[in-house]
Amino acid sequence: MAPAARMRLLKLAVIWVVLLTAPYWSAPIGGYPALCSRVVILGMAAMAFNLLLGFTGIMSFGHAAFFGLGAYGAGLALKFATSSTILAIIAGVLLGTIAGALLGALVVRRRGVYFAMVTIAFGQIFYFIAFRWNTLTGGDDGLRGFARQPVGIGRWLLDIQHNDILFYDFVLVVLAVVAGLMGLLLQSPFGRTLLAIRENERRARFLGIAVDLHIWLAFVASCLFVACAGALYACLNNFADPTLFNYNMSGTIVIMAVLGGFRAFWGPMLGAAVFVVMQDYLSSMMQNWMWAVGLIFMAVVLFFPRGILGVLRRRASA
Amino acid sequence: MTFLAIRALRKQFGSLVAVNNVSMEVAAGECRAIIGPNGAGKTTFFNMISGYFRPSAGEIELDGQPITQLSVRGRVARGMARTFQITEVFPELSVRENLRIAAEVQQGLSLRPWVGRAARARVEAAIEASMARAGLVEKADRLVGELAHGDQRAVEIATALALQPRLLLLDEPTAGMGEQETYQVAALIRRLHRDHALTIVLIEHDMRVVFNLADRISVLDQGRLLAEGTPQQIADDPAVQAAYLGDAE
Ligand SMILES: Nc1ncnc2c1ncn2[C@@H]1O[C@H](COP(=O)(O)OP(=O)(O)OP(=O)(O)O)[C@@H](O)[C@H]1O
Ligand SMILES: [Mg+2]
Numbered sequence: 090m091a092p093a094a095r096m097r098l099l100k101l102a103v104i105w106v107v108l109l110t111a112p113y114w115s116a117p118i119g120g121y122p123a124l125c126s127r128v129v130i131l132g133m134a135a136m137a138f139n140l141l142l143g144f145t146g147i148m149s150f151g152h153a154a155f156f157g158l159g160a161y162g163a164g165l166a167l168k169f170a171t172s173s174t175i176l177a178i179i180a181g182v183l184l185g186t187i188a189g190a191l192l193g194a195l196v197v198r199r200r201g202v203y204f205a206m207v208t209i210a211f212g213q214i215f216y217f218i219a220f221r222w223n224t225l226t227g228g229d230d231g232l233r234g235f236a237r238q239p240v241g242i243g244r245w246l247l248d249i250q251h252n253d254i255l256f257y258d259f260v261l262v263v264l265a266v267v268a269g270l271m272g273l274l275l276q277s278p279f280g281r282t283l284l285a286i287r288e289n290e291r292r293a294r295f296l297g298i299a300v301d302l303h304i305w306l307a308f309v310a311s312c313l314f315v316a317c318a319g320a321l322y323a324c325l326n327n328f329a330d331p332t333l334f335n336y337n338m339s340g341t342i343v344i345m346a347v348l349g350g351f352r353a354f355w356g357p358m359l360g361a362a363v364f365v366v367m368q369d370y371l372s373s374m375m376q377n378w379m380w381a382v383g384l385i386f387m388a389v390v391l392f393f394p395r396g397i398l399g400v401l402r403r404r405a406s407a
Numbered sequence: 408m409t410f411l412a413i414r415a416l417r418k419q420f421g422s423l424v425a426v427n428n429v430s431m432e433v434a435a436g437e438c439r440a441i442i443g444p445n446g447a448g449k450t451t452f453f454n455m456i457s458g459y460f461r462p463s464a465g466e467i468e469l470d471g472q473p474i475t476q477l478s479v480r481g482r483v484a485r486g487m488a489r490t491f492q493i494t495e496v497f498p499e500l501s502v503r504e505n506l507r508i509a510a511e512v513q514q515g516l517s518l519r520p521w522v523g524r525a526a527r528a529r530v531e532a533a534i535e536a537s538m539a540r541a542g543l544v545e546k547a548d549r550l551v552g553e554l555a556h557g558d559q560r561a562v563e564i565a566t567a568l569a570l571q572p573r574l575l576l577l578d579e580p581t582a583g584m585g586e587q588e589t590y591q592v593a594a595l596i597r598r599l600h601r602d603h604a605l606t607i608v609l610i611e612h613d614m615r616v617v618f619n620l621a622d623r624i625s626v627l628d629q630g631r632l633l634a635e636g637t638p639q640q641i642a643d644d645p646a647v648q649a650a651y652l653g654d655a656e
Contacts, residue, residue, distance in 0.1 A: 278516040285508045288497035292563075295457065295495075296512050296570065297483030303517075 104355055108261055112254050119369070122253035123325065126260050128358075128365045130321045133264055135345035135357030136271065137314030142343070143351035144275055145307045146287030148201070151208030153338035154192070154215050155185040155312040159319025160329040161219065161232060167324075168235035174249065175240060178263075178320040185316020186309060188215075193308035197301045200290075209336055216334035231330030232323075260321055267314050272354065274310060283307050315342075344386050350396030359397055409468075410435040410606050411456070411574060416465035418451050425451040427630035428465075436604040438596075440611055440621035444650070447627040449610045450492055453576055456608075457489045458482045469574065486573030490563045490580060492610075498552030502543050505551055505562055506534045509569035533569060541565035541595060557588030564595065575599070577609040581616055589613060596620055618642070626650070 108129065112122045134156050141147045162181030171177055196207045219226045226232055239248045240259065249256040274280050282303050285293040294300050323329045332338065341364065349360025367385070371378035393400050411433040418426040426448040433439045441449050454460040456467060458479040467475045469485055477485070497505050510533040511517055516526060538544045541561045546554060551562050560580060567575060580596065581589040593616045599605045600620065611617045617624060617638070624641045626633040628650045634641060641647055 274520060277520045278511040278522060279518055279520050281504065281508050281511065282517045284500060284504075285497055288499055289495055291491070292495040292497065292566070293508075294479050295459075295483065295489055295491075296509055296566070297480050298512055298517055299480060306518075 108264075109258075112257055122257045124365070124369075126253070126257045126321075126325050128362050129257070129260050129264055130318050130325060131341070131345060131365065132358035132361030133267055133321070134315050134318035135342050135349070135361050136268070136354070137311050137318060138342045139346045139351050139354075139357045140271060140274075140283075140307055140311040140314070142346055143353075143356070144280065144287060145283040145304060146290075147304060147307075148205045148343075149208045149308070149311070150205040150336065150339050150343065151192075151211035152311070152315050152342050153334050153336065154208075154211040155189050155315045156319035156322070156338060156342070157212070157215055157219065157329070157331075157334035158185040158188050159316030159321075160323035160333050161226065162316070163320035164232045164235050164323040164329045165225070167237065168232070172238050173240075174237045174324060177237075178317065178324070181320030181323065182313060182316045185319060186313040189312025189316070190305075190309045193305050193312065197305045197308065209339070212334050212336055212339050216331050219331040219334055226331075229331065231328055233328055235323075236327045237324040256325070260325075263317065263321060267317055268354075271310075271314060275354070279303070279306070344382070346396075348386060348389055348396055350398030350400075350402075352395055353398040353402070356396050356398040363397065408435050409433070410437070410470055411608070412466075412468040413456070414466040414468075416452065416455055416467065417463045418448070418455055418460060419463045424630050426455065426462075426627075429627070429630075429632045431625055431632065431635070433606060433608060435606055436600075437622045438600045438607045438609070438620050440609055440617045440624045441627060442611065442614075442617060442624060443627035443633070446629075448630040449627055450578055452627065453489065453578055453608075453610065457487060457576055483570065483572075486571075487576070488567035488570045488572035488574070489576035490560075490567050490578060492578040492582065494556070494559045494563050496551045496559055496563050496566065499550060501548050502538065502551055502554070502562055503534055503547045505566055506537045506569050509566045510534055510537070513570050537565045537569045540568065540598075542591065555588075557584050557591065560584065560588075560592060561595070564592070568599070572605070574606045574608070577607065577611075579610050579612060581611065581613050589616065593619060 111120065111125045115125060134152070138149065138152045141149050159181035162184030163177040166177040166180035192211050196204055199207055220228055222228070237250055239246050239250050247255050247259065249259045282298055285298060286300055286303060290300060319333065345360035345364050346357040347360070348363055349358065350356030367382060368378065371381050375381070389396060409432045413429065413431045416426055416429045417424065429452060441452065443449055451460065455462045458477060462475065466473060469487065474482055474485065497508065507530060510530045514526065514529060516522055538547055541564060543558070543561060543565060546558060551559060554562065564577070564580060581592050584592065596607065596609070597620055600607055621638055623636065624638055625635045626641060626647050633650055634644045634647050
């Protein structure tokens with residue numbers, strides 16, 4: 090095997106060992122399974138968002154819209170339609186993906202700040218719908234009265250409902266599928282075309298690449314995976330509320346990706362871990378902890394524009 | 408046989424007429440140079456041919472077909488490729504990946520989420536051929552953004568060639584290059600012209616390159632076509648000498 094390929098495999102092995110054992114090694118430093126699930130789910134959302142920022146070169150500020158739709162889709166399905174957690178997640182994914190396809194078609198021609206501005210509006214639209222449509226969504230109080238259900242595999246019934254570690258493992262299985270699909274996508278000719286658009290849109294256009302179509306497809310794929318994370322998030326909390334759609338949520342996703350390193354595939358996952366831990370730690374010390382997060386974020390952007398993994402990589406290659 | 412025909416092409420930016428009523432016919436297999444002082448409208452002329460700008464008036468035909476209304480992509484699909492005055496490459500990707508992207512687009516794979524073994528082998532072969540032709544084999548795994556200016560230009564030209572175009576538009580391919588690099592790029596263009604009978608239109612300021620490569624030369628000045636002819640005719644043209652060659656000395 091080529092050294093580069095062996096290195097990649099080794100890195101992947103380390104990442105998965107760390108993820109699989111997280112509930113155990115994090116316990117002494119105040120971690121618990123539900124917190125680990127939260128990190129991995131938010132990290133999944135940030136990785137999905139990063140399909141656009143890191144690998145297509147496009148800043149979306151409205152990914153909360155699709156995260157929230159995934160959450161509400163799964164929650165509503167569990168509440169009214171199905172007792173299968175997996176079907177509920179599929180419902181959330183479908184809802185988020187369809188919305189992503191429709192709204193994505195509206196913005197693919199916008200670039201830069203304009204793209205970011207229009208996408209902010211997406212989140213706010215759904216925020217108000219969820220807020221106002223009391224009878225269906227529970228409005229301001231959020232969507233309650235549903236719970237994730239045990240998952241059956243053949244003769245086995247995994248009680249992810251009551252066993253938090255089992256639920257965490259379930260989240261990891263979904264992450265494996267999502268990360269695998271995203272990895273394949275990025276290794277494919279399609280993924281390389283996205284890199285071409287990120288690197289130099291004009292050059293890409295004059296190679297005959299259908300730039301808008303590619304951006305739209307990347308947007309839809311990104312929404313699909315973000316919605317999947319959102320659906321898991323609803324299952325984690327057995328609850329969804331309108332703040333999931335808020336621009337705060339979109340901002341959190343962006344911060345995680347940039348913090349961890351948006352040029353690295355797993356960077357956003359690291360960013361999510363750092364963010365959640367910081368949030369936990371800082372919020373116990375001060376009330377306006379977002380202040381501190383904002384400062385740290387600014388420092389990272391100014392001094393380490395490639396995020397934490399970007400710095401580690403430069404060290405490794407220097 | 409005329410391959411590229413341009414009729415009364417015009418581009419106006421506000422009150423500035425950057426290209427004014429220019430007509431031109433380029434034969435299949437010809438190497439045509441466009442020269443003219445700064446701001447003459449050469450790049451604007453290219454931008455209209457390649458579909459970057461809509462002309463204010465006029466017609467463009469490629470191989471007998473009108474293309475004035477076609478998108479950039481449509482023109483690429485009909486065999487047009489171009490490079491830019493300011494190098495446009497994919498800087499944070501290696502030489503090989505730059506060429507891979509072009510080869511995959513050329514082979515119609517750019518929307519594929521996966522490719523088979525045969526298609527992958529064809530792409531690899533195309534990449535190797537492009538690199539060999541442009542003298543980039545040794546730099547295959549270097550990031551393009553880290554290469555010398557001349558090599559970046561070579562990558563850009565190789566990327567355009569990977570599309571297997573029938574018409575190649577080069578905007579000042581030797582701009583900002585030293586002696587050695589200029590010579591290398593000129594030799595590459597000559598090989599393409601001679602061995603592949605590629606139709607080439609190039610904008611160039613270096614007169615040695617122009618007189619070495621071009622079958623015919625068109626001179627633009629203040630948006631107008633000032634003169635057209637063989638290198639010898641252009642060198643002897645008093646109007647050209649006055650407008651351009653004179654003040655270049
Ligand atoms: N997008 C644009 N908007 C407005 N004016 C433009 C635009 N592009 C070019 N121009 C103007 O049109 C004129 C012709 O410019 P162009 O770039 O075509 O010249 P050129 O012959 O390529 O010059 P150079 O040798 O410096 O590259 C210039 O006066 C330029 O300022
Ligand atoms: Mg120019």
